[in-house]
Amino acid sequence: MVTTSSETHGFGGSGDFQPAELSENAKVVIERRIARRDDQGDAVETPDQVFLRVARNLAEAETRFGGTEGDRAAAEASFYRLMASLDFLPNSPTLVNAGRDLQQLSACFVLPVEDSIDGIFETVKNTAIIHKSGGGTGFSFSRLRPSNDRVRSTMGVASGPVSFMRVFDSATEAIKQGGTRRGANMGILRVDHPDIDEFIKMKADMTTLQNFNISVAVTEAFMKAVEAGTDFDIINPQTGSIVGQRDARQVWETMFANAWKNGDPGVVFIDRINAGRANPVPKRGPVESTNPCGEQPLYPYDSCNLGSINLGHFTKGPAGNKTVDYERLGTVVRRTVHLLDNVIEMNNYPIPEIAETSHAIRRIGLGVMGWSDLLIDLRIPYNSEEALAVAREVMSHIQRESDAASQQLALVRGNFPDWPESIYGPGGQEGPRPMRNSTRTTIAPTGTLSIIANCSGGIEPVFSLAFIRSHYLDKDDPTKRTELAEVNEQFESAARAEGCYSEELIRFLAEGGHLAERPEVPQWIKDTFVTAHDIAPEWHVRMQAAFQEFTDNAVSKTINFPNTATVDDVRTAYELAYRTGCNGITIYRDGSRELQVLKHAEKSDGEKAIEAAQAIVTAGLGPVRRKLPDERQAITHKFRVGEQEGYITVGLFEDGTPGEVFINVSKQGSTVSGLMDTLAMMTSYSLQYGIPLSVLAAKLKNTRFEPSGPTSNRQIPISTSIVDYVFRWLELKFDGANASIQPTLIPAEDLVDSTNASVNPMKHSDAVASGVGCPECGAVLYYAEGCLICHNCFYNKCG
Structure with missing residues (x-):
C-alpha cells in the first residue's frame, strides 16, 4: 500500500494513522469497479491510491475559495482519513472519476420531459450523455399528453407517456456507463394523469422497461379521496382541464396489488415532498421526480452528490455496555459536509443546465450505512421501540451537525446562490438562516459502498448470519470445490464469547435454520441478531419513517415481505408509510419474481437425467449415445448479435428433439468461427449422450463477451454474447416449458471469481433475490435499499 506518513498526507502530528484493513470483497470491488486501469484492463491503483487520488482532487477546491497550500494539504489529509478509515465513503462516481479525465462525480440526475417531440428527444440525448458518464436518471412523464389525445400540428393522435418510456428504456440499454455501470432510471407519473392505469400495470409482465424503476406520484387530494372513499379528478396535462373522475380506492388498490405481484410500482408522496x-x-x-432509487427528490436539471457514514464505527465502551460515540460522529459529519461541498466545485457536470442548477442550490446528501452493525454493537433488536428511538437520536444528531457545518461553510464561502429565494432566505419558512447547501441529508443505497466498508447496507437489517460458499481452492484440481462457511463477524464473536459457537450451528443457519430454534443460544443473541426475514414489514416501514423524520431529502429502503404476504398486507404497509410521514415506499415480496431461485428446490428433470446417466456409468454399462438417422429433418435460423450475423442449424431426432447443432459465423478460419464450431460439436455430443438441453442452457446462457448487444430477434432483444444468444434461442425453440427471455440466474455456488478470490454475496446485506439476472455476469440480482445489486460482479442498478 501507499505510505501513509505525515509527510505524504500532510497529517502533521497524526503520522501514526493506519488505514483500515480491507476485506477480500472490498479489494475485489475496488479492483473491478473503482481503480484506474491500463490498456489491458488491469487495475493500476491499490485501494489506498484510490483514496489518495480522490482526496487530492477534492482538496483542490480549497484554492478556489482563497485557501492557501496549507489549507489544501489539510483538506487532503482530512478527506483521505475519512475514506481510508472507512468511516465515510462518497458515492461511487466520485470514487471512480475524481482525479481522472471524466471528472463526473454525481450519482444521479433528473431531466425534464417536455410535451413535444423536440423536447422528448433532447432529453433522450441528454440521458445518453449522462449514462455514458456514469450517472442514473429520473424523469416525470406527467407533462406528456395522454394516449389518443389530438396533436394539432399533425392532426394525428399522441402515443402517450408509456410509449415514450419504452424509447428511453431502449436508449438506456444501448449505453454502457463508463465500463462500470449500466444506466438506471426512475419513471414517475402523477396519479391524476389519464394514462395512470396503463402506467401502473405496464411492468406486470416482468419483461417491459427492465432499465426503469417506476413510481406513482400520489397527491394529497388523492389520499384524502382514498380515506373518504370518493372519486378524484383526472386531469389532462396539456389543457389543465378535468377530463374525468376515478374511484380513488380502486386505483389505490391497483397500485399495491401490482406491487404485491412483483414490486412495481412504488409510491412517491409528491405533495409532501x-x-x-x-x-x-x-x-x-415543483419537484416532479426522484433519482432511480427514490431517496433524492430533484428539480429538473438537478443532481445529487451523495456519501455515507459507516455507523458501525461509532460506538464506544466495553462489549455488552456500548454507547454511541456522538462526539466523534459529529466531528466526522462536519468533515464530510466539507468534502461533499468540494465535490460540487470539482464536478464536471455532463450538460450545462445541470451545472447551473447544481451550483445555484448546492444540494448534497449525507447518509449512513452500517446501521444494523451499530444496533448489534449496542445489543438492541432491530424490530424494537428502542431501535426506533436510537434511529431518531442518531439521525437528528447527524442533521443538526450537518446543518451547523453548512452554516459554518456559508460564513466562509457564502450562501448558495439561490439562498435569497429559498426557505432559508429572508422570506423563507426557516430563514433568515445562513446555509451553504440547500439540502444536507439523504439516506441512499450503499450497494457498492457497504461492500467496500464491509458493513451492513444503508439502514437495512442483516440478511443472513451464515451461509455456505463453494470455492475453488485445490491447486492440484482446479475444478474441485471446497465448501466453507461464511459467518457474520459480529455473530461469530458473540457466539464464541457465549460458548455456543459450533460448526454444526453455522451449517444449520446456512441451510435456513433460525436462531430461535436453538436452545443453546442465549436469548440476548436471539433478540439482537434478528435477520431481515424475521422482521415484520411494519418494523421496516417504521424504521424508514424514523430516519425520514430527520432527513432533508428522502430515504431509500425496501420493505421486505415474505412470500406468504397478502395484498392486504401490502395495503397496510402503503397506508402506514403515508401515516408515519415517509416520502415514499418501495416493497418487495419474496419469491414474487418468476425466475427467483429457491433455496431448497427439488431436483429438476435435467438433474434427475444426469443422475440416471451417472448411475449407468457407475454400474459399468458405460455411456450410451443416441445416433441420428442418416436422413433427418433440420431447422436453420438466421440471427444477428450486435454487428455479427450468423446461422444456427439444428438437426432433429425422429421425435423432433434436437440432436446436433451447427453454428456458422464470420469467415472460416477466424477465432470466432473456430470457437463456435467447437461449441457446436460439444453441444451435439452432449445432446446425443442424453444431457438435457435445459441443463446446457442453464450453464451457458449469460456468458459475456463481444460481440454482444441488440439482436434481430424480438423474443431475445439483448444478448450478452453469441453463446448466450444460441442457447436462449435453442431453449425458446425446443424447451418452451423452461424457456425464459430474462437472464438465467446462476446458483450461488457457481458465482466464483475467476481469480479464485472469495466473494461473499450476502454478508451484512438485507438482500432478497429479485428473479432478475445481472446484465454483466448473469447472476441473480438482489433487492436492497430500493436498489438492485449483484453480489458476484458488483454491478448495481442504483444510479
Missing part, C-alpha cells in the same frame, strides 16, 4: 425541505428553492420547482 414539495411541502418539505426537499424543495428548498420553490421557484426551481
Whole structure:
C-alpha cells in the first residue's frame, strides 16, 4: 500500500494513522469497479491510491475559495482519513472519476420531459450523455399528453407517456456507463394523469422497461379521496382541464396489488415532498421526480452528490455496555459536509443546465450505512421501540451537525446562490438562516459502498448470519470445490464469547435454520441478531419513517415481505408509510419474481437425467449415445448479435428433439468461427449422450463477451454474447416449458471469481433475490435499499 506518513498526507502530528484493513470483497470491488486501469484492463491503483487520488482532487477546491497550500494539504489529509478509515465513503462516481479525465462525480440526475417531440428527444440525448458518464436518471412523464389525445400540428393522435418510456428504456440499454455501470432510471407519473392505469400495470409482465424503476406520484387530494372513499379528478396535462373522475380506492388498490405481484410500482408522496425541505428553492420547482432509487427528490436539471457514514464505527465502551460515540460522529459529519461541498466545485457536470442548477442550490446528501452493525454493537433488536428511538437520536444528531457545518461553510464561502429565494432566505419558512447547501441529508443505497466498508447496507437489517460458499481452492484440481462457511463477524464473536459457537450451528443457519430454534443460544443473541426475514414489514416501514423524520431529502429502503404476504398486507404497509410521514415506499415480496431461485428446490428433470446417466456409468454399462438417422429433418435460423450475423442449424431426432447443432459465423478460419464450431460439436455430443438441453442452457446462457448487444430477434432483444444468444434461442425453440427471455440466474455456488478470490454475496446485506439476472455476469440480482445489486460482479442498478 501507499505510505501513509505525515509527510505524504500532510497529517502533521497524526503520522501514526493506519488505514483500515480491507476485506477480500472490498479489494475485489475496488479492483473491478473503482481503480484506474491500463490498456489491458488491469487495475493500476491499490485501494489506498484510490483514496489518495480522490482526496487530492477534492482538496483542490480549497484554492478556489482563497485557501492557501496549507489549507489544501489539510483538506487532503482530512478527506483521505475519512475514506481510508472507512468511516465515510462518497458515492461511487466520485470514487471512480475524481482525479481522472471524466471528472463526473454525481450519482444521479433528473431531466425534464417536455410535451413535444423536440423536447422528448433532447432529453433522450441528454440521458445518453449522462449514462455514458456514469450517472442514473429520473424523469416525470406527467407533462406528456395522454394516449389518443389530438396533436394539432399533425392532426394525428399522441402515443402517450408509456410509449415514450419504452424509447428511453431502449436508449438506456444501448449505453454502457463508463465500463462500470449500466444506466438506471426512475419513471414517475402523477396519479391524476389519464394514462395512470396503463402506467401502473405496464411492468406486470416482468419483461417491459427492465432499465426503469417506476413510481406513482400520489397527491394529497388523492389520499384524502382514498380515506373518504370518493372519486378524484383526472386531469389532462396539456389543457389543465378535468377530463374525468376515478374511484380513488380502486386505483389505490391497483397500485399495491401490482406491487404485491412483483414490486412495481412504488409510491412517491409528491405533495409532501414539495411541502418539505426537499424543495428548498420553490421557484426551481415543483419537484416532479426522484433519482432511480427514490431517496433524492430533484428539480429538473438537478443532481445529487451523495456519501455515507459507516455507523458501525461509532460506538464506544466495553462489549455488552456500548454507547454511541456522538462526539466523534459529529466531528466526522462536519468533515464530510466539507468534502461533499468540494465535490460540487470539482464536478464536471455532463450538460450545462445541470451545472447551473447544481451550483445555484448546492444540494448534497449525507447518509449512513452500517446501521444494523451499530444496533448489534449496542445489543438492541432491530424490530424494537428502542431501535426506533436510537434511529431518531442518531439521525437528528447527524442533521443538526450537518446543518451547523453548512452554516459554518456559508460564513466562509457564502450562501448558495439561490439562498435569497429559498426557505432559508429572508422570506423563507426557516430563514433568515445562513446555509451553504440547500439540502444536507439523504439516506441512499450503499450497494457498492457497504461492500467496500464491509458493513451492513444503508439502514437495512442483516440478511443472513451464515451461509455456505463453494470455492475453488485445490491447486492440484482446479475444478474441485471446497465448501466453507461464511459467518457474520459480529455473530461469530458473540457466539464464541457465549460458548455456543459450533460448526454444526453455522451449517444449520446456512441451510435456513433460525436462531430461535436453538436452545443453546442465549436469548440476548436471539433478540439482537434478528435477520431481515424475521422482521415484520411494519418494523421496516417504521424504521424508514424514523430516519425520514430527520432527513432533508428522502430515504431509500425496501420493505421486505415474505412470500406468504397478502395484498392486504401490502395495503397496510402503503397506508402506514403515508401515516408515519415517509416520502415514499418501495416493497418487495419474496419469491414474487418468476425466475427467483429457491433455496431448497427439488431436483429438476435435467438433474434427475444426469443422475440416471451417472448411475449407468457407475454400474459399468458405460455411456450410451443416441445416433441420428442418416436422413433427418433440420431447422436453420438466421440471427444477428450486435454487428455479427450468423446461422444456427439444428438437426432433429425422429421425435423432433434436437440432436446436433451447427453454428456458422464470420469467415472460416477466424477465432470466432473456430470457437463456435467447437461449441457446436460439444453441444451435439452432449445432446446425443442424453444431457438435457435445459441443463446446457442453464450453464451457458449469460456468458459475456463481444460481440454482444441488440439482436434481430424480438423474443431475445439483448444478448450478452453469441453463446448466450444460441442457447436462449435453442431453449425458446425446443424447451418452451423452461424457456425464459430474462437472464438465467446462476446458483450461488457457481458465482466464483475467476481469480479464485472469495466473494461473499450476502454478508451484512438485507438482500432478497429479485428473479432478475445481472446484465454483466448473469447472476441473480438482489433487492436492497430500493436498489438492485449483484453480489458476484458488483454491478448495481442504483444510479
